[in-house]
Every structure is written in C-alpha cells, then in structure tokens.
Amino acid sequence: MSVTSNPEKVSEFKMDIHLWSLLEDEPFFSSISRRVVKQATRTLPTAGVTVDKDTLQFKMFYNPDFFKDMERKKIKGVLIHEFYHLIFKHCTSRKPEGIPHIIWNIATDLAINSLIGADNLPEGCCIPGGEQFENYPSGLTAEAYLELMKDDDQFGDGNGNFKNMEGEPGSNFGNFDDHGEWGDLTEAERQVVEERAKDILAKAAKESNNSGKGWGSVSNAVKKEIMERLKTRINWKKVLRAFVGAAQRADKSNTMRRINRRFPYIHAGRKVNRVANIAISIDQSGSVSDQELNAFFSELNKLSELATFTVIPFDSKVAEDKVYIWKKGDKKKWERVMFGGTCFNAPTEYVNKGNYDGHIVLTDLQAPKPKPSRCRRMWMASKSNVDYMPFKTNERVIAIDVKQR
16 A cells, blocks of 8 residues: 655645544444554555554545544544454454455455445445345354355356456456555564554554443444454463573583584583572462452463462461472462451562562562562552552553453
8 A cells, every 4th residue: 555645725624623523422442443553545445544654653645625524423434434344353363365456355345244234334445235235144244255256257267266356446346445465574574563453453442341331332232352363362472481591590511513622522511591489479369269269270280381389378478388489381270278458568578588480479569669670570459440540550561351240
C-alpha cells in the first residue's frame, strides 16, 4: 500500500467527527481508533489499514472523497471493518502460501462483513448471502471462506485449486478497501507488531468493561476469541534468561569439549554452565484465594520443567520450616500452609540473607511496598490485582490468569 498524502482539500471530510461518534455506542472500536494513526490521501481510492514499516505502528489511510457522500452509519461500518482487520491479525499474518492476493482479500472481507451486516456497509460490498456470494453462510473465518471459494467457479479451477487472479481488481467482487502490503514484514517485525496489537486489544477490552456501555456491536463469540488471545502465557525461558544474566555463580564440570589451555589433551577442560539460583515466595495470606494459589502452583509446575528453585511460603512472616527445594521435573499440587496477614518485607529479608540471583513473588499484592531486594525481583499476580496494584515499582510485574468458580 504505497500511499502519499495529498494536502489539497483533504480536510473537506471531517474524519474526526465520525471517530468521536464511536464513543457513543462502540467503546471497543473507539479505543482501538485512538491507537491507530489516521492519514488522509487521494492516492488511494477508498481506505485501508496497514503497518507503517518505519515505525511499526498501525496506520489507516483514507480518501476523503470515498466518504464524503456516504451515510453516517455506513462510515461507521467502514471504520469498524478496518479495525476488525487489526483485531483478526489480517494486517500482520501472511496470507496462506499459494493463495492469490485477491482471493485472500475477499476471504478476509467476507469474514468481517458478515459481522457488520450489509445495511451498515457501502452498497455492493462482498458479504455472505449477497450478490456473487448467495450460497455463502455468515459467521465463518477467512480460512473457512477460502475452502468454500475453492469450489466456486468464480475463484476455483475445478481441480481444488484457485485461479490465477492476480491483477484483477477486487472491486469486481465488492472489495472496497486496500490490503496492498499485508504480510510485508520480517518475522522480527511481525512479532513486535503483534505484541502492539495485543496491547491495543487489552486496553480496548479494559476500557470497554469500564465504560458502562459494554463492547458495543462486538458479538459474544468475537469477544470470547479476543479474551482468549489476551490470556497471559508466561515465557518462563525468557524469565530464566533474565535471572541467569545476573547470576554470579556457575556450575562447572569436566569435559573434553573445552580444552584445558595449559595442558591440552592431558587434563580435561571444564564446561561452564551459568545457573541462576531462584527463590519463589508464595503468598499464603488469608486474602489469597484457593483459586489464586492453584494458579500460582500451575505456573510453578511449568517452571519446574526448566529449572530447580527454592519455594518460600509466607504471610506476615516466612514459614521457615516449610521452605523446600522444588526439583526440576517434579510436579506438585497446590497447598495452603498459612492463613495470616501479609508483609512483603518478610520474604524479602529472608531472600536477602541467602545467595539468590532472582526472587519471584507470587501474591495478590495486598500489602504495602517492601524494602529493596538485593537480587532481581519480579512480581506475579492476577490481572485484576495488577490493575489495582497498591504501590508503584520499577520491578517487572506479570499478570496471570486466575479462574474463578
């Protein structure tokens, strides 16, 4: 999507008015719109959302002439259509290998437009049940529409493959937006952009939940899909690497793979593996629910696949007789051994006296800010508690999912 801005008369159509109107009944899309750069242009005939290759920010281009005579509700529909492309990762995920570009464009538009409805979109747009797509059901994914299109004489060659349609205008099939540079990202760029998309969706979900208006026209099925994507999956390998980088000790073992420099091939060399000594403090205070404890142990079972660590139960004090080593590969069920108040200074002081490289505190965060830690410290708590954390910290805080009964 090669687009340049044309300053001549692009201000005639007031896009901001329509973006602000989303606040009235579409808080979810309104939140997304505030985090997407908008640029008017006349080098693009309609509109399109893409990723700016220079900044890796989401950007929506639009031609004011395309919108100037359009009904208000249809303008809103087009805006929602563009933001759905961001939601469903159409801007960042590469189209399936071997699929003509125009075919993928149509499949993604069918998936989105079936959620919006023909009454809220420009006349003649591609939509299940509409012209050229009479036998297509609503509510499918883009991938499912691809399968239907293979058996459609408009797109399929009769042998289970697609016709070569590159260069054919998408407008012939009701495409009204431009998908020109989708997928034109390196793998590293794609990861950055998809993390940004996830952050945009997380903020939109939170703001919608707090708006008192709900999620507007977003269906329960789409909402469920979005919330599933937003579930935190901790990358324990990355967490461990952060602690290993600070580790001052090393495990050493004899090996012939690293040659002894003074006596080559006579004395074995030494293989050096940096190993972080990690302390895990588990909040066992009365304010921590059984569901939270279960979630804590679930994460530690994942961590135990990669490392051995020390478990330190605490409430207002450390249960020193309950401190134990959780060995790599072991699996454990959650248990409660304390039920008092909460004081973060207790586990901090205990860890500060030891020889640890890292300290992870699993907690509901319901206590005052503790004294500084001598080693790198991280916090883990449920999303709801992280959102209302009672103290500020520059230390890393990770939100985890807690299933409530």
